[in-house]
Amino acid sequence: xxxxxxxxxxxxxxxxxxxxxxxxxxxxxxxxxxxxxxxxxxxxxxxxxxxxxxxxxxxxxxxxxxxxxxxxxxxxxxxxxxxxxxxxxxxxxxxxxxxxxxxxxxxxxxxxxxxxxxxxxxxxxxxxxxxxxxxxxxxxxxxxxxxxxxxxxxxxxxxxxxxxxxxxxxxxxxxxxxxxxxxxxxxxxxxxxxxxxxxxxxxxxxxxxxxxxxxxxxxxxxxxxxxxxxxxxxxxxxxxxxxxxxxxxxxxxxxxxxxxxxxxxxxxxxxxxxxxxxxxxxxxxxxxxxxxxxxxxxxxx
Numbered sequence: 110x111x112x113x114x115x116x117x118x119x120x121x122x123x124x125x126x127x128x129x130x131x132x133x134x135x136x137x138x139x140x141x142x143x144x145x146x147x148x149x150x151x152x153x154x155x156x157x158x159x160x161x162x163x164x165x166x167x168x169x170x171x172x173x174x175x176x177x178x179x180x181x182x183x184x185x186x187x188x189x190x191x192x193x194x195x196x197x198x199x200x201x202x203x204x205x206x207x208x209x210x211x212x213x214x215x216x217x218x219x220x221x222x223x224x225x226x227x228x229x230x231x232x233x234x235x236x237x238x239x240x241x242x243x244x245x246x247x248x249x250x251x252x253x254x255x256x257x258x259x260x261x262x263x264x265x266x267x268x269x270x271x272x273x274x275x276x277x278x279x280x281x282x283x284x285x286x287x288x289x290x291x292x293x294x295x296x297x298x299x300x301x302x303x304x305x306x307x308x309x310x311x312x313x314x315x316x317x318x319x320x321x322x323x324x325x326x327x328x329x330x331x332x333x334x335x336x337x338x339x340x341x342x343x344x345x346x347x348x349x350x351x352x353x354x355x356x357x358x359x360x361x362x363x364x365x366x367x368x369x370x371x372x373x374x375x376x377x378x379x380x381x382x383x384x385x386x387x388x389x390x391x392x393x394x395x396x397x398x399x400x401x402x403x404x405x406x407x408x409x410x
Contacts, residue, residue, distance in 0.1 A: 120194040122160035125171060127183055127191050130163060132173050133203070134228070140178060141310055149182040157183065160192040162210075164203055171195065174203045175210040201232035209281070219314045220307050223293045226281070233277055234270055242297075244270060245290040302330055311337050319346045328353055 161176035171193070173180055183191050198206065208225040231238040248271050278286045284293075297304075303321045306312045312320075316336060323329040332353075336346055378388040 120196060122192040122194050124190045125163070125193050125195070126169075127180075127188055129169055130161070130171050130173050130180065130191075130193070131166065132177065132180070140181060145178065145181060145185070148178055149185045152179070152182050152188075153186055157192055160194050162206065163193045163195055164198040165195055172203070174198060175207050201229070204229045204232050205280075218307055218310070219293065220296055220304060222283075223289075223296055226277075226283075226289065226293075229281075230274060230277055233273055242294050245274070245286065245294065248274065249287065249290050300326070300329065302333060306333060306337065313343075316341070316343050316346050319343060319350060322350050323353060325353075325357070 157179055159176070159179070161179055162174045163171035164174055166172055174196075176193075180191070204225070208229055211221075211225070227238050227241050230236075230241045234241070234244075236244070244267075247267070274286050278284065278289065283289075299307075299317070299321050303317050307314055307317050312333070317333075320329060320333050320336060323332060332346070332349055335341065341349070373388075378385050
């Protein structure tokens with residue numbers, strides 16, 4: 110991995126007050142309560158086997174960089190001190206180490222991983238997190254069919270940013286910046302209830318994506334709740350979505366008109382002397398309705 114992670118093994122841990130540690134925004138937002146209890150029980154029996162990583166703030170105050178599960182478990186147990194490695198880190202280094210630690214433990218879901226990478230890019234480029242997706246999409250638009258950036262169409266300052274972005278993804282070793290832009294950024298546009306379910310560990314990422322295909326909010330929420338409660342398989346969810354979509358399409362105005370036309374042709378009412386006069390009268394009313402929406406033809410000058 111990166112040099113900074115290799116260097117960590119040479120650091121010496123020391124005991125510091127748990128109250129002196131301040132938390133910061135971490136890549137991971139959800140912590141499974143059951144697993145946290147298991148960790149707390151383990152710490153109660155064997156102690157904290159791996160030190161926390163913190164960076165100094167002011168006198169005798171520290172900011173947590175990595176090890177939030179151990180920190181939360183220590184709070185749960187009411188510990189007064191914890192072992193910690195203290196290291197001087199800037200914002201970029203702190204975010205990167207926090208992200209890497211969670212990725213190495215496979216603790217991040219795709220949403221948290223995406224948000225963590227955006228935080229890292231923002232720190233690297235010294236830009237707001239909100240500005241990063243637009244920058245990545247601009248890079249994507251200058252990506253040619255041969256798989257390279259067309260630097261001749263990127264302003265100099267953008268070219269420098271593009272190089273930094275590529276460097277971050279190379280160091281992380283997760284995926285390319287282009288794959289991240291095409292496959293991960295769209296996840297952040299998922300409906301809120303879907304995002305919350307993924308973040309909360311209530312449903313697998315692939316299942317949530319299938320549910321998100323339902324455009325009707327009430328139908329989507331109903332399926333999400335049922336899928337969580339009854340632990341639907343991915344195939345069950347896809348089948349449910351397909352059924353709902355077919356039902357919705359069959360009830361649409363366009364489908365109604367199309368089906369009525371097919372039935373009229375099949376019935377051949379024009380061959381029925383008793384029903385054709387009534388059908389013709391109805392068709393005349395329909396023609397009149399259509400004419401109401403047609404603008405009058407102006408006489409040529």
